[in-house]
Amino acid sequence: MSVAHNLSASISSSSSAFLVPTDFNSTTFRPRNVPVPAKSFRICKCVAAPQEQKTAYKTKVSRNENMAKLQAGYLFPEVARRRAAHLQKYPDAKVISLGIGDTTEPIPEVITSAMANRSHALSTLEGYSGYGAEQGEKALRAAIASTFYKNFGIEDDDIFVSDGAKCDISRLQVMFGSNVTMAVQDPSYPAYVDSSVILGQTGLFQKDVEKYGKIEYMRCTPENGFFPHLSTVQRTDIIFFCSPNNPTGAAATREQLTQLVQFAKDNGTIIVYDSAYALYMSDDNPRSIFEIPGAKEVAIETSSFSKYAGFTGVRLGWTVVPKQLLFADGFPVAKDFNRIVSTCFNGASNIAQAGALACLSPDGLKAVYEVIGFYKENTKIIVDTFNSLGFKVYGGKNGPYVWVHFPGRSSWEVFSEILEKTHVVTTPGSGFGPGGEGFVRVSAFGHRENILEACRRFRELYR
């Protein structure tokens, strides 16, 4: 629906939100601190007719000041907006999206059949089910525990099934509340920082350093092998740590994770470990933080079927909160998280849970590994391409993201250059934090012909 359409509709209503001086479009809001490409497509601003100039009614509810701290639209909708604007400018361009890490390959039939069967069953008396446990179906919790955490001492009831890791990150933040401090890898998946801002854990955005106050940014660069110098990291209550990392693709080694757990233990810190890409690992690094002895006392782990089984749209993830993890007063963290999922959530879709259970069957797992193998081949093609062009390339081996270095250049500038000249959408590294400046993330999620074509265009642009 175009803005022009919105405006004509609002003219017939009793007030006009378009007197508010913002580019308001419910899907893609323009952020305030992202440079506008000089030639980008802009929808013309219509001037409201004179009879509309009366002041719009405002409630007396103050806007949440934490929301106002957010500096830009969430990264990926902004990338999508740039893509849409590019398509408006070049309607005939064959745009290839290697930006948002969105899966493209069909879900293996053994999994979709299970979901279809569950759907059909819901129209039978025997197969119908209403509200499930907010924590997930027992069989699925058990299958997740035995598939991913066997021998690590994680029990079925430590697993909380959800509609995705991103959603769980916010629920964890709601549980922690406003008074905790947090650290993130820099760069990192923006949901950690943004949810922290929303919950009021941070100070204002400091434009000079491109950081929010009170967040500890743990620099992860080629210089330190993408693992933070923990000796220089200030103590925080929470550490968000993603390995294999989004966006850098770097995976922490067993030694590094052992250091991290020890660091958390020394500081009484809780690690929120995001292992959403664990099955992409080629090296022999831990696939779960719970492989590290003692981690159950300091760590939560969140993960997802999104990148394993193409469930980005189906929505199914999980979070592990071991009962050994205690707040300072001895209260079990899992007990509060259970209260959060019971109060703020109502369980993942039963159909999606049936799909997840099928993923963990022998045939399902085999199919899942095939899809992952396909994306890993894509990754290799992209890595080889940039390597052959003389770029320093990171990631790729243990995760589905390739982290390409453009030293001395602005990420958004490179993003725009690539988009303008090759019609390929990437993600600007600085969108993941100031440590990502000078990098661009290329996602390996795509049909093979698109990956090959994108690489052909990259070679043409940068040869």
Add this chain to the structure above:
Amino acid sequence: MSVAHNLSASISSSSSAFLVPTDFNSTTFRPRNVPVPAKSFRICKCVAAPQEQKTAYKTKVSRNENMAKLQAGYLFPEVARRRAAHLQKYPDAKVISLGIGDTTEPIPEVITSAMANRSHALSTLEGYSGYGAEQGEKALRAAIASTFYKNFGIEDDDIFVSDGAKCDISRLQVMFGSNVTMAVQDPSYPAYVDSSVILGQTGLFQKDVEKYGKIEYMRCTPENGFFPHLSTVQRTDIIFFCSPNNPTGAAATREQLTQLVQFAKDNGTIIVYDSAYALYMSDDNPRSIFEIPGAKEVAIETSSFSKYAGFTGVRLGWTVVPKQLLFADGFPVAKDFNRIVSTCFNGASNIAQAGALACLSPDGLKAVYEVIGFYKENTKIIVDTFNSLGFKVYGGKNGPYVWVHFPGRSSWEVFSEILEKTHVVTTPGSGFGPGGEGFVRVSAFGHRENILEACRRFRELYR
């Protein structure tokens, strides 16, 4: 999984959470202020072996003080816990659950077929889709707008599709933040109050009045026809208002809702209107707050397919945030809500969305109304039963809940009496707020033979 099992497992791990003096079980926590039935089943408390007596490791992260304010387990898990304990005590009892409002009838095939088809399509190149818009698929947003809000000036992009109204209530609370004040109907669906407590909007629980500080409880009793005396209601930033009401079943009239909107307008208040039971209405009352002129400037509406199409387990709801609704500084509320759904959520399951779209097709709607009609017949059976026994009964006509008055008695006591003597699970009215004391809510969601059998047992107990 039993506590005993948990204990044996934890003995082999490096620490024991069971040194913490709580009945910790991830599914059903014992709340602290709910009286324990004298004869209720208790799992025996094992004493940890001596070598386990070392102090468990505790992090230095302070527990969120708002979580600590919560007085009991979320109501419905507590009811489920009582049900489970009853079943342990009477393993052969044929327990009938008219407690949590959980749908029991199969989903019409026209809807499940659409979900099965979407599932199958996900394993094809043409039918696969990954991340969808966080706000929902365009076709579904359009169908919701035209089915439920035609002629009310609600546009497609005012609709935010979600995984359920309960989840949206929490997301709205996250958006509002800690500094707003709120009012609720008393009694009301406990998710409003509990999410408000979690977000830090309230004071401590005041045991003498059974209320949280800083929440305005708007008494809704037979004396005021279940509509609050607005002249005695203190101004708050937010008013949660559910009509047809859960638990009382009362529906506000057009005149009452016009008063409510005017009250909000005078006070600059935002109404969060929960219309999850709107299609159960028999009387000619508004089915949406947006039927009231001017409501778009003061109201949000949240609703769900749960009780319309048996989607309690499928998970699909929506929230309407009109672009005319502005914070005090003129900032559109929808813009912040869009940021919340983009950051803290990732869209509802695409399969569930396909089901919702099918619900709104001509055949789907017809089937939905048939299911609703069935539950309405159940309601009448329950109402007639309690009426014939001489009870004062409310609700039932416009909602799927029957609100039975037991003057002078404690709700939990009546709940226990009914459970003990009839093996029927109901919900104690006081679980919905102090205004619900002396009432019991009987849900009309059930197979017909169960409803008839429950009513037979009620007649036996109370004749």
